[in-house]
Amino acid sequence: MIVDLLTGTVRAGTAVLYASLGELIAERAGVVNLGTEGSMLSGALGAFVVTAWTGNPWMGALAGGICGAMMSFIHAFLVITRNANQLASGLTVMFFAMGVTAFFGRGYVQTQINGFEPWAVPLLSDIPFIGRIIFHHDPLTYISFILVPALWYFLFKTRRGIILRATGEREDAVYANGLSPKFIRYLAVLAGGFLAGIGGAQLSIAYTHTWVENMTQGKGIVAVALVIFAAWRPMRAMLGAYLFGGAQALQLIVQQQGYEVSPYLLLMVPYVLTLVALFIVERRRVSRVPEALSGVFTGSGGG
Amino acid sequence: MKALSLQLRSPSIGLQWTATILGPLVAFALFLLISDANPIELYQIMVGSVIGDWYGIGEVVIKSTPFLLTALAAALPAKAGMINVGGEGQLALGALVATWSAVYLLSDMPGAVGLPLMALFGALGGALWAGIAGLLKTRGNMNETITTLLMNYIAYFTIGFFCQGILKDPASFNWPFSPPVAEQLRLPTFSMTSRAHVGIFIAIAVALLVWYIIYHTRLGFRIRTVGGNAEAARQAGINVKAIQLGVLVAAGAIAGLAGMIEIAGVEERLRPTTGVTYGYLGFLASWMAWNHPLRLVATAFVIGTISVAGNSMEMNSGLPASSVQILMALVLFALLIMGRRNKT
Numbered sequence: 001m002i003v004d005l006l007t008g009t010v011r012a013g014t015a016v017l018y019a020s021l022g023e024l025i026a027e028r029a030g031v032v033n034l035g036t037e038g039s040m041l042s043g044a045l046g047a048f049v050v051t052a053w054t055g056n057p058w059m060g061a062l063a064g065g066i067c068g069a070m071m072s073f074i075h076a077f078l079v080i081t082r083n084a085n086q087l088a089s090g091l092t093v094m095f096f097a098m099g100v101t102a103f104f105g106r107g108y109v110q111t112q113i114n115g116f117e118p119w120a121v122p123l124l125s126d127i128p129f130i131g132r133i134i135f136h137h138d139p140l141t142y143i144s145f146i147l148v149p150a151l152w153y154f155l156f157k158t159r160r161g162i163i164l165r166a167t168g169e170r171e172d173a174v175y176a177n178g179l180s181p182k183f184i185r186y187l188a189v190l191a192g193g194f195l196a197g198i199g200g201a202q203l204s205i206a207y208t209h210t211w212v213e214n215m216t217q218g219k220g221i222v223a224v225a226l227v228i229f230a231a232w233r234p235m236r237a238m239l240g241a242y243l244f245g246g247a248q249a250l251q252l253i254v255q256q257q258g259y260e261v262s263p264y265l266l267l268m269v270p271y272v273l274t275l276v277a278l279f280i281v282e283r284r285r286v287s288r289v290p291e292a293l294s295g296v297f298t299g300s301g302g303g
Numbered sequence: 304m305k306a307l308s309l310q311l312r313s314p315s316i317g318l319q320w321t322a323t324i325l326g327p328l329v330a331f332a333l334f335l336l337i338s339d340a341n342p343i344e345l346y347q348i349m350v351g352s353v354i355g356d357w358y359g360i361g362e363v364v365i366k367s368t369p370f371l372l373t374a375l376a377a378a379l380p381a382k383a384g385m386i387n388v389g390g391e392g393q394l395a396l397g398a399l400v401a402t403w404s405a406v407y408l409l410s411d412m413p414g415a416v417g418l419p420l421m422a423l424f425g426a427l428g429g430a431l432w433a434g435i436a437g438l439l440k441t442r443g444n445m446n447e448t449i450t451t452l453l454m455n456y457i458a459y460f461t462i463g464f465f466c467q468g469i470l471k472d473p474a475s476f477n478w479p480f481s482p483p484v485a486e487q488l489r490l491p492t493f494s495m496t497s498r499a500h501v502g503i504f505i506a507i508a509v510a511l512l513v514w515y516i517i518y519h520t521r522l523g524f525r526i527r528t529v530g531g532n533a534e535a536a537r538q539a540g541i542n543v544k545a546i547q548l549g550v551l552v553a554a555g556a557i558a559g560l561a562g563m564i565e566i567a568g569v570e571e572r573l574r575p576t577t578g579v580t581y582g583y584l585g586f587l588a589s590w591m592a593w594n595h596p597l598r599l600v601a602t603a604f605v606i607g608t609i610s611v612a613g614n615s616m617e618m619n620s621g622l623p624a625s626s627v628q629i630l631m632a633l634v635l636f637a638l639l640i641m642g643r644r645n646k647t
Contacts, residue, residue: 034452074636078636078640088587088590089639091587093632095580095628095632096632096633098625099626099627099629099631100625102625221452224452225449225453262464264461265460265464268457274453275454278445279443297386
């Protein structure tokens, strides 16, 4: 049962992990994107529809990423080019995506797809205990395992990563180097939207194999919270995502075991846990917010 | 130089406004065309539904009332430099506690006593919910934007829990909703030809009260000082944390009142969907009005009008409810693109 719980944790946490990594990139460049929720939703639908059309989940995942990036492009344009309020813009993008996906997803609620199936890694999956937990997943989950250290390496060990972080900390320095902070922010928000879209895709074509209206249920918002919990570090974002995923997995197990607990109460647990986790880290320190973000959360950023 | 630039600018502002108003309408018309609907016909129906008769105007008034209150719930904390995106959850909890009080405590009371008490319970529910976020801010140093957002989802599941659990109507078979509140605990209507109820007067009174407190009292001055520069306010001897907690609790009470008004004026029973999206739309109405407690009366009406027009479009065209959301988002995008010139 412990093995089931931990396997479920990884499976359920992957979507939020992708979205958190995406949001982390955007926030490192100085843009808070509540539209992450919208990117996830459109990624979930886009991936589902293309998988249904082509029968190829890889095409679906790519489409999901592109849909997520397209949603985040709206946010990027509004806040970077038009200097709009980041929270208002993000909420509107979320709203827009909820409407658009509900509208265009109507015909797909009953559709069956051949999505990603869990694939056991030869040899490694035979390791007792760990093998089952880590090496028995869908391909998108394996990619996320690689993505976390890769993103850490990119952010902290490469020149481009330093430029990205500088965009969120010292815009002037980026200017002085002859680079456009606006352009870098665009790239960061688009990359973030792409990853959030993949996260949504994992939800619809790997985890559940269904499309349900508004199926992300705030996971994009949770991702934004987890980035703060993670203090803008990829490894800790992974920890946070699995915490959330763990609570979801627990809920499924409790239901399967047939305990008489209200499903609403169980559905609530991951969100409460996110809040509690955030509470614990925020009590211990005043977290180092990327400079450009501090204005957004205190209401003085943007028009 | 300055005069010249102003002269050059003024036509472009007019053009911008025209584009801001027409842009979303044209974009939505294209959307309707690809959905096999006739945009001209639907726009006529939509306009007719909101200004065609007293009933339509009444519907706009009903719809605008919760937006007005949730907008105030965003505007008041904004004056103290706080961002309350939790109107959604605060409204839901207000509706929950108000319904609970109506079903279990007030069902035999006359309306003159029961309604004010029910409103009080609603406000209490919202205030407690916002108070959690307030304490997390002042004690736990947690950012209220994130906590209020997360708590919206927790609130949503809490309402579901009660609607399926102890507040479930025994006569409802398997539907998740509460029993209806007693007949005398419904808000009185003031018009023979529409469903409009007195909630709008309560909402406008609250807006005036918030405006008066913020701009004409010492407390309001303190709130604005904290919003202007929290550190300077602290130096000046203002209890910043008490103000921050206070405005959030007050905002929660206002949103909770909106929840009570929805139950007593419109819905008559609590459903998991009661007031869903009202909090977010209120937040956006407040943003559109520069968080000004009187200007947001107008923006709340704009959002209320679009909602009612959208609903009639939905009914007349067979398009799903989500198309209203798309229209709303397009209007907001246009406003975001235009940007705001001055800030207060």
